[in-house]
Amino acid sequence: MAGRNFLFVPGPTNVPDRVLRAMVVPQEDHRSPKFPELALACIQGLKRIFKTETGTPILFPSSGTGCWEAALTNTLNPGDTVLASTFGQFSFLWADMCRRLGFDTQVLDLEWGEGAVPERYHAALEADREHRIKAVLVCQNETATGVSSDVAAIRRVLDSLGHPALLFVDAVSALASIDFRMDEWKVDVCVSGSQKGLMLPAGLGVTCVSPKALDAARTAKSPRCYFDYNDMVKNNATGYFPYTPSIPMLYGLREAIAMLEEEGLEQVFHRHAYLAGGVRAAVFEGWKLRLCARDPRWYSDTVSAIMVPEGFDAAKVIARAYSRYNTSLGAGLSKVAGKVFRIGHLGDSNEVMMLAAVAAAEVAMLDCGIPVTPGSGTAAAGSYYRAHSPTREGA
């Protein structure tokens, strides 16, 4: 097909040319005296991205899924109890992993379209008088439903109850796009990946571990080797890795961090909110449709899951957008398959990319018989962008 594919799945996201270029490197000796300069630049930079001074970023050659597993096996003993909530495919999969790895998994089964309801966490943790729950899992941004949760609120629940459980956060589709604060929220393990807000191809599991979690890792008895924090921390201390890292991914990561910091992290968050605002304007004011996210408090600034009207199949919209308009929209997964299509608005994006996404989704919907008003989406999104500042106030 002619022209560029428009990629609006919420990951892998569009890799900026600058990052792509940084990755076109010859291979090099990962044990050379020069190598630590690169490795340490990545690790130090990630500390700023995670907003942590006490936490330890760790990079696994893996997907984010691997970091989910690492969080569990490094800090817990076999049979330990964890508390998770499920309200979308990815929060479900993480909870399911807990079960598969043999942990006693308490699940708060929430509606898809809601987020991590603090009250439900409060009830479960309050009931846990004996502190059998060793870890509390929160998905900051549920990519499947376009729902963001309030991690700070969960931290407040733990604090208010004096509950000592570790706090694990899945920030895969939040980090470097939506504000995340490792230290302020006292997160013990934050799990993320390279292919979202970090604007890289998939392949690097990016995680950050608190001193408390590292302490747990020293004694935890769950079997693990590849994902062992201790090996990583020991090798990383001098700027090396326990096994061969991907040279291009490290160069790419260093460049991506530089881009984020040149723009400024707070401005990056503002941009994501601003771009998301235009997409939501198209959905609500233009197309008169609904999001999967049920309430503005849950609206995600990185991905919007848009519900097609009853009687229509969202999968057909996605197929049409792809085959006729060279545009990749995100599919509805599991419970919302066929009900939603998703527009990812995270990573390296701008207004015209969003207008293109809206315009493409619109013609695809029309082709599928969905009665939206032609031009209404771009009109609403365009008006939103014209009325709002692309930069932070005062900036």
Next chain:
Amino acid sequence: MAGRNFLFVPGPTNVPDRVLRAMVVPQEDHRSPKFPELALACIQGLKRIFKTETGTPILFPSSGTGCWEAALTNTLNPGDTVLASTFGQFSFLWADMCRRLGFDTQVLDLEWGEGAVPERYHAALEADREHRIKAVLVCQNETATGVSSDVAAIRRVLDSLGHPALLFVDAVSALASIDFRMDEWKVDVCVSGSQKGLMLPAGLGVTCVSPKALDAARTAKSPRCYFDYNDMVKNNATGYFPYTPSIPMLYGLREAIAMLEEEGLEQVFHRHAYLAGGVRAAVFEGWKLRLCARDPRWYSDTVSAIMVPEGFDAAKVIARAYSRYNTSLGAGLSKVAGKVFRIGHLGDSNEVMMLAAVAAAEVAMLDCGIPVTPGSGTAAAGSYYRAHSPTREGA
């Protein structure tokens, strides 16, 4: 600025990733026994692009401007008379070059917005009883005004009068986008460049020369050396060049030709007409604006020069699109500066790119106070694309 720049200037056009990739090559010896395979693939492929069996494609390390000069100095003697028409910045510059190089230059001064009017050529050539006019220049696609001319009609004029002048065609923004037929139209020199329909960076002058023009080149007395056809033809015969060629550009050209042929040249032309149709629908039906091209017979399928309403400055629209929306529109040049902005729809383009161009131009116009109806452009363009086939009938 975040996200991808949207490039809608009518050259350089967007280089497809596949071509970009083909150009990431180590340098190599341009005198090696293996080199001719690459060079000859380019030259043979260009014959098919020019639709010629008798013509000889020549590649100069130059811009298209260099090929303008080569056409003149290789075939004409000092002081020879040429006939040109001017109806835009590029047709003007070519005629101006004739004057600067000392040729006796007869100019048909046409309105900007019209093309090469065959009747005017007829009158001038009919008056030239003594056949003092040695070359007739036609700009097939005037990039500055978005005007296409009928080259075949000019050939018919020459034939009907039995006039022996050479026919030179500027197909810089036409080749590989709008139908061009070297042999059928008996064109003597076709001038083009790499950075338009050939989807490459600038840097290669791409020209094609008829046997009649090569004959002229054997005896023409205009001084030239760098652009000498004879040197090129002699060296190219065995697959080499008289001076060091750009290795990446040759690999890129070979790949671009492969892409054009995989899609099919006729389908490439269809696609350009189809994409242009959507842009024109946005202009006329959506925005209720006018093109610089005055009549449908002149509408260009590779670039649209859109007139802003009286009292507005098109340069401000372009500046706004660039600075706020990361979108590059083409400027109005010379006589139409401030009056038009241009959307290039040539090269590696598709529907959503056009919708993005329209959406970006629309918000930029609105920001400049131009009273177009929000969403009207994408509505009209989208409807056009939905109603028309992206592929040729029967295909």
Next chain:
Amino acid sequence: MAGRNFLFVPGPTNVPDRVLRAMVVPQEDHRSPKFPELALACIQGLKRIFKTETGTPILFPSSGTGCWEAALTNTLNPGDTVLASTFGQFSFLWADMCRRLGFDTQVLDLEWGEGAVPERYHAALEADREHRIKAVLVCQNETATGVSSDVAAIRRVLDSLGHPALLFVDAVSALASIDFRMDEWKVDVCVSGSQKGLMLPAGLGVTCVSPKALDAARTAKSPRCYFDYNDMVKNNATGYFPYTPSIPMLYGLREAIAMLEEEGLEQVFHRHAYLAGGVRAAVFEGWKLRLCARDPRWYSDTVSAIMVPEGFDAAKVIARAYSRYNTSLGAGLSKVAGKVFRIGHLGDSNEVMMLAAVAAAEVAMLDCGIPVTPGSGTAAAGSYYRAHSPTREGA
């Protein structure tokens, strides 16, 4: 430093320009209808590389270390007994992983410089009358010492004893460089990685699993999730992955497989033996030094670990080669640290690269006071190449 770094570590190896180019791709939707074409091309191609019809290649976003772990946790139950041999850093680490993951690990502790002695395996397996040993581990090519082992011989040991244990082979630095035959040798899990003979950056764990191992995976009780074969096999069946794969690595892998098959696998093996022969000629005939590998039967065709004379520090040679001559030699690891430097001759290599390695090592050794005869290494290697055919006989 000016000029190109010469990379002779035995991994990551030099990525050919063609593969590097294939990896310069935009990201794409890994759930698109087009995606399986790419994924299945990789998987089908790997079957030919592994020489298997019944085996199932699996790609993990991981290093080869991850595939070591996957082999163990997918097929064994907690506490199961495995038999391993250690004769270098990597065979040691794999055995150590068995212990760390809680398996009862019988280790054949061999000399560094020897390989997997079949007689030692025979003795251990013969003694295992009750067939408590569930898996037998063999390192086909010990990268740390430059030692190759005879996997077929270990298979014969198992067969002769009628022992039902699974056979696991580490072919990380052997696959696509030294002959490996999954089906013929009845290997149950072969473990490899992207950054050696497959000529890619690190980041893909490349493994192949026999039907017998997949059967074991259906019931094995060792906890695992990320590295679960069943998830992979189920998703791969339709050309998808259970989590986001690296798009560039898949394109790179497809291209690397194409290159290997265009050259021909048997010719690839021949080339490795031929290039290794030149390096060994430099070591023995030129420099009058010794390899770590104690006997020709153990000589590796992918890496040579060269012993410096008593009283010299190999680490200084490596440091000098790097800092003064922009050349990366492989370090001696663990027991052989300071005693050897390594020249990797696997992957995308040719004669002049080997001559450069030899020349660089020679000046670095001379700078460190090691009394080799100037020019003797390149003289011997050059003579070897001149006297031997770069292609297979009859080819």
Next chain:
Amino acid sequence: MAGRNFLFVPGPTNVPDRVLRAMVVPQEDHRSPKFPELALACIQGLKRIFKTETGTPILFPSSGTGCWEAALTNTLNPGDTVLASTFGQFSFLWADMCRRLGFDTQVLDLEWGEGAVPERYHAALEADREHRIKAVLVCQNETATGVSSDVAAIRRVLDSLGHPALLFVDAVSALASIDFRMDEWKVDVCVSGSQKGLMLPAGLGVTCVSPKALDAARTAKSPRCYFDYNDMVKNNATGYFPYTPSIPMLYGLREAIAMLEEEGLEQVFHRHAYLAGGVRAAVFEGWKLRLCARDPRWYSDTVSAIMVPEGFDAAKVIARAYSRYNTSLGAGLSKVAGKVFRIGHLGDSNEVMMLAAVAAAEVAMLDCGIPVTPGSGTAAAGSYYRAHSPTREGA
């Protein structure tokens, strides 16, 4: 063929990965407000490379040949007299161009292997009492024979005679490799190209013009348009070009200049002398052969033309190096065809690349029956590098 091609032709030279990377860019609007930043960075940087404050660098989309022509047509009137010397293929071609363009061309016909003998220039200029010679041409580095000339000496000749002729220097294979001083030597036009010391692909003619030459350009009557200095200077003043420039080449040039300046120009010159020294040691001390350059005063630090013994065909050595050893050596051109092969040691080179060149040439010569001592070349070159400092004294 497996492995990397070793490229030792004296242009195009090896493009450093860093420059190659800088060229992987999307196209952009060459009339944007941001564009001049790039263009002016290149132009300003080149002033430092040319060592000029008063000169004006000009970039033509062309090869260096185009800049030869531009020097002549911009500053001379038809029929003007020029003085040139020929002592190799490139100095010959430039003089030949003068004739072809209709200038009265006085040629000092020197031996191939010598350079621009100042005494011969003195005699010719002294005889020109009427100052009919308007321009004096000197080839600073004759790429075909590996001969460097003393430009300062020619300037002294002109000064001593008070001769007002313009001084034109071909520094194609000298600039950014061998010291060149535009202002100090009062050069009027320096001609160079992108594909040599500037470490880029071919395609950019890089020239620098003195105020005196620009004055001449204002009134010179030779017809020219594409190569007109005035158009360029006028457009460049604001950071634009009269016709579409190659975006990738400009980004590449900016990066190449940055690399040269990070290393330091004087250190770049030192490195070239140092690397050349090793190659010459191989030729003289190792192989006992001769250079085409007849005297040390003519030895070029960018390319060595090595004479094969009587009775042998250098073309066969080159063919063998290419077909068997994947190594590109430079051919003998014209008068020295078959008599010499050339090793380019300019641009992005280092010691081990030179050792590789020497090793490859040696096995190729041996294969052709030339009786050099195996290993003698690398022994001599290696000893040279070991005995000399890669950095300037005091550095």
